[in-house]
Amino acid sequence: MVATIIVDFQNCFIFILLCFFSLLCYTLFFRKPRDFSLPPSPPSIPIIGHLHLLLSVLIHRSLQKLSSKYGSILHLRIFSFPIVLLSSASVAYEIFRAHDVNISSRGLPPTDDSLLVGSFSFISAPYGDYWKFMKKVLVTNLLGPQALERSRRVRVDELDRFYKNLFDKAVKKESVEICEEALKLTNNSVCKLIMGRCCPEEGGVLERVKGLATELDITTKKILLANMLPPWLKKLVLSLFKKEVEVLSNSFNELLEKILVEHEEKQGEGKDLMDVLLAAYRDENAEYKITRNHIKSFYVDLLFAGSTTSVQTIQWTMAEIINSPKTLERLRGEIDSVVGTTRLIQETDLPNLPYLQAVVKEGLRLHPAGRIFERFSQEGCKVGGYYVPEKTTLMINDYAVMRDPDYWVDPDEFKPERFLEEEERKEQVLKYIPFGSGRRGCPGENLAYIFIGTAIGVMVQGFEWRFKEEKVNMEEAVVGLTLTMAHPLKLTPIARTVNPLTLNLKSCGL
Numbered sequence: 001m002v003a004t005i006i007v008d009f010q011n012c013f014i015f016i017l018l019c020f021f022s023l024l025c026y027t028l029f030f031r032k033p034r035d036f037s038l039p040p041s042p043p044s045i046p047i048i049g050h051l052h053l054l055l056s057v058l059i060h061r062s063l064q065k066l067s068s069k070y071g072s073i074l075h076l077r078i079f080s081f082p083i084v085l086l087s088s089a090s091v092a093y094e095i096f097r098a099h100d101v102n103i104s105s106r107g108l109p110p111t112d113d114s115l116l117v118g119s120f121s122f123i124s125a126p127y128g129d130y131w132k133f134m135k136k137v138l139v140t141n142l143l144g145p146q147a148l149e150r151s152r153r154v155r156v157d158e159l160d161r162f163y164k165n166l167f168d169k170a171v172k173k174e175s176v177e178i179c180e181e182a183l184k185l186t187n188n189s190v191c192k193l194i195m196g197r198c199c200p201e202e203g204g205v206l207e208r209v210k211g212l213a214t215e216l217d218i219t220t221k222k223i224l225l226a227n228m229l230p231p232w233l234k235k236l237v238l239s240l241f242k243k244e245v246e247v248l249s250n251s252f253n254e255l256l257e258k259i260l261v262e263h264e265e266k267q268g269e270g271k272d273l274m275d276v277l278l279a280a281y282r283d284e285n286a287e288y289k290i291t292r293n294h295i296k297s298f299y300v301d302l303l304f305a306g307s308t309t310s311v312q313t314i315q316w317t318m319a320e321i322i323n324s325p326k327t328l329e330r331l332r333g334e335i336d337s338v339v340g341t342t343r344l345i346q347e348t349d350l351p352n353l354p355y356l357q358a359v360v361k362e363g364l365r366l367h368p369a370g371r372i373f374e375r376f377s378q379e380g381c382k383v384g385g386y387y388v389p390e391k392t393t394l395m396i397n398d399y400a401v402m403r404d405p406d407y408w409v410d411p412d413e414f415k416p417e418r419f420l421e422e423e424e425r426k427e428q429v430l431k432y433i434p435f436g437s438g439r440r441g442c443p444g445e446n447l448a449y450i451f452i453g454t455a456i457g458v459m460v461q462g463f464e465w466r467f468k469e470e471k472v473n474m475e476e477a478v479v480g481l482t483l484t485m486a487h488p489l490k491l492t493p494i495a496r497t498v499n500p501l502t503l504n505l506k507s508c509g510l
Contacts, residue, residue, distance in 0.1 A: 039075040039084055039386040042066055049077035054225070058476055060371035060399040060483070063087065067400060073384040079230045082392045084383070087400040089407045089431035091384045095375075095394065096430055099383070100438040101127075103375035103394060114249045116219060120297035123305070127439065133288035134298060135443060137280070141273045142193060143443050148450070151193055153510055155450065156346065158189045160503045163344055163458050167500050170463060170493040178459075178489040182314040186451050187213065190306040194299060195259060196272030208255060213303040215248055217480030220304060224481070228393075256296040274299075305444060308482045309369035310451040317363030317456055319472040319489050320414040322465060327416060331355055335461045341497065343504040345457040347450045353457070358419035360452050364434035366414060371399045371483050373436050398433045399483075407431045462501055463493040 044050050053076070056062040063085060067074060072088030086092060095103060104127035115121075122138075125131040141147055162185040169176050191209050223245070226237040238245075263274050277295045280286045321328050334355045339345045350357065375394045380387060388394070403411040407429050409418070435442035442448070459465070477486035 037386060039073045039384070039388075040071055041075040041077070042070045044077060047079065049079060049081075050083075051078050054078065054228070057478055059478075060397055061476075063372070063395075063397050064400040064403070067397070073386055075386075076395075078228045079233070081228050081230070082389065083228075083395055084377075084388050084392055085395050085397065086383070087397045087404075089401050089404045089429035092396060092398075092401050092433060092437070093430040095383055095396070096437045099377075099381050102378050102381055104439040105376045105378060106374060106440070114245055115252050115293070115297045115300045116216065116223065116245060116249055120291070120293045121301055122298050123301045129288055130290075130294075133290075134294075137273075137276060138302075139443055141276050143447055145446070148446060152347065152508065154192050155189055155454075156503070156505075156508050156510065158185055158192070159346070159454050159458060160344065161185075161188075162455065163462055164500060166459070166463060166493050167495055170495040173492065175490050175492040178318050178491060179311055179315045179484070180488075182311045182455055183308070185455060186306065186310050186314075189451070190303070194273055194302050194306075196263075196274060209303065212248065212251055212255070214308075216252075216300065216304050217308055217482060219245060219248055219480075221481045252300050253296060256299055257292075260292065260295065305442070306447075308480070308484075310448050312369045312482055312484050313360075313363055313367060313448075313452050314455045315485060315489050316367035317359060317452065318459060318491075319474060319485065320363060320366070321359065321456070321460065322467055322489075322491070323472050323474070324414055327359065327414070328460065331359055332460050335457060339457075339461065342502060343507055344501040345454065345461050346504075346508045347454050348507065348509050349457070350450070350453045353453075354420060355416065356453055356457055357449075358416040360449060360456060361419045361432070362414055362416040363452070363456075365402045365432060366412075367483060368398050368402065368434045369482050370436075371478075372397050375440065396433070396436075398436070401431060401433055404431060459493075462497075463495055466492040466494060 042050070045052060053059070053062055053066065064087065067085065067087035072086065072091050074085045074087075076083040076085055086095060106124050106126075122131065122134045125134075139147070142151075162181065165184070166176065166181065187209075195209075219241070222241055223238070226234050228234075229237060260274070260278065263278060274295070277290070277298065280288070281290050281292060281295060321331065334353055335345060338352050339349050373396055375396065377388050377390055377392045377394060380390045382388070402408070405411050408431065409415075430437060435445040435448070472489060473485075473487045475486040477484055
C-alpha cells in the first residue's frame with residue numbers, strides 16, 4: 001500500500017515537472033518575446049481593482065490626479081477587465097499617429113439587440129464595412145461641407161427664433177437659463193436636420209424626441225459602465241435597469257417607425273437623410289445591406305451625439321465670458337465691427353471673426369463635453385515605451401490632455417488669445433482634441449462649431465447680461481455622460497437695441 005502511494009506520488013511529481021518544463025520551453029522558444037513591460041499600475045483594491053476610480057462623479061478629475069502622480073500612461077483593472085489610461089499630449093500623438101488603424105474600434109460589446117448601444121449601433125460598431133458605409137452616408141448627406149450648405153436655411157431659422165425668444169425675455173425683464181435656451185436651439189435644429197420634413201412641432205413630435213434624447217444620455221452611461229463588469233455581474237447589473245432600457249428602446253422604435261412610414265408615403269417630395277437610408281434599405285445591390293433597425297439605431301446615435309454636447313459648451317463658454325469682462329468687451333467689439341449693429345450675426349460671418357473662433361476653441365479646451373473617450377487595441381502595440389496588450393480598452397482623458405501643463409501655458413486659465421498667437425514650432429503632440437482624433441473622431445465637429453459660434457455670437461451681439469453674483473460658480477457636475485455646470489447659468493438679458501436685429505437673408509447667402 002505504501003509502495004503504491006510512493007509510486008503515485010513519483011508519477012504525479014514527474015507529471016508536474018514535465019508541465020513546468022513544457023511551459024518553460026514554450027516561454028523561451030515559442031512565445032512571442034515582449035521587449036516592453038506593461039504601463040505602471042497604481043494601487044488597487046482586491047477583486048474590484050480600480051473600479052472605485054470610475055465610480056467617481058468627476059471621473060476625469062480623479063483620473064487626471066492619478067496620472068499626475070503615477071504617470072501619463074497607466075494600466076488599470078476593473079475586476080479582470082484591462083484598461084490603459086492615456087493623459088498627455090505626447091502620448092495622444094503617438095497612439096493616434098502610429099496606431100490609429102489598430103485602435104479604430106470601440107471595445108465595449110453591444111447590449112443585445114436594443115436600439116441603445118445595441119448590435120445595430122453606429123457609435124459602438126467595430127471599424128469595418130458597416131461603420132464605413134454609415135459614416136459615408138452621414139458625411140455626404142448631413143455633416144459634409146456641401147450637406148451643411150444645403151441645410152443652412154434650417155439653422156438660420158432656428159437661430160433667428162433663438163434670438164427672438166431671448167429678445168422677448170429681455171422686454172419682459174425675465175431671467176433665462178442659458179442651458180435651457182441653448183437646448184431648444186440645438187435640439188430643434190438637430191431634429192429637423194436628421195428627420196427632415198417629418199419632424200414638425202405640431203403633434204408634440206419634436207418635444208417627444210427631445211425628451212427621449214435626454215433619457216438616452218443618462219441610460220447610456222449605465223450601459224457603458226455595466227459592460228466593463230465580469231459577465232456574471234454585468235448580467236446582474238443590466239437586469240436591474242432592463243425594464244428602463246426596454247421602455248426607452250420601444251419608445252424610440254415606435255416613434256422612428258412612424259417617421260419611416262411617413263417618409264415612405266411621401267416619396268418624391270424632396271430628399272433628406274432618411275430618404276437616402278430607406279433607398280439603401282430597399283436596394284438589393286447596395287454597398288452594404290442595412291435593415292430598418294440599422295436606420296432606427298443610427299437615428300438614436302445621432303440624437304445621443306447631438307442632443308447635449310454643444311449645449312454644455314455654450315453654457316460653459318458663456319460663463320467664462322461673463323467672468324472675463326475684457327473678453328466680453330473685445331468679442332463684442334469684433335462682432336460690431338464686422339457684422340454691424342443692425343443685422344443678426346450668421347454662420348457665414350464666422351470665418352471673419354477670428355476672436356470669436358478663439359473663444360469657442362478655448363471653451364471647448366477647458367470644458368470638453370465628453371471628457372473621456374475610449375478606443376480598443378486589436379493587436380498588441382508599444383505606446384510611451386510600454387506594451388499595450390491586444391484586446392485592451394484605451395481611455396483617453398482629453399480633459400487632462402487639454403490641460404497638460406507641459407504643452408499649455410496657464411492650462412487652467414481661460415485665455416482665448418492663445419489660439420490667435422503665431423503657430424508654435426511643430427511638436428510631436430496632440431494637445432487639442434475636444435472631438436477626439438483619428439478615424440473615430442467625431443464627424444460632427446464642423447456642425448458643433450457652427451452651433452456654438454452662432455449661439456455665443458448672438459448672445460454677445462444682441463444683449464448685455466446681468467448676473468446677481470460677482471462671479472459665476474464654475475463648479476462641475478456630470479449628468480449622464482456629459483460634463484455640465486453644478487449650478488446652471490441663469491442670467492437676465494438686456495437688449496442692446498430698442499428694436500430686434502433684422503434677419504438679413506442676403507447676408508446668410510440665401
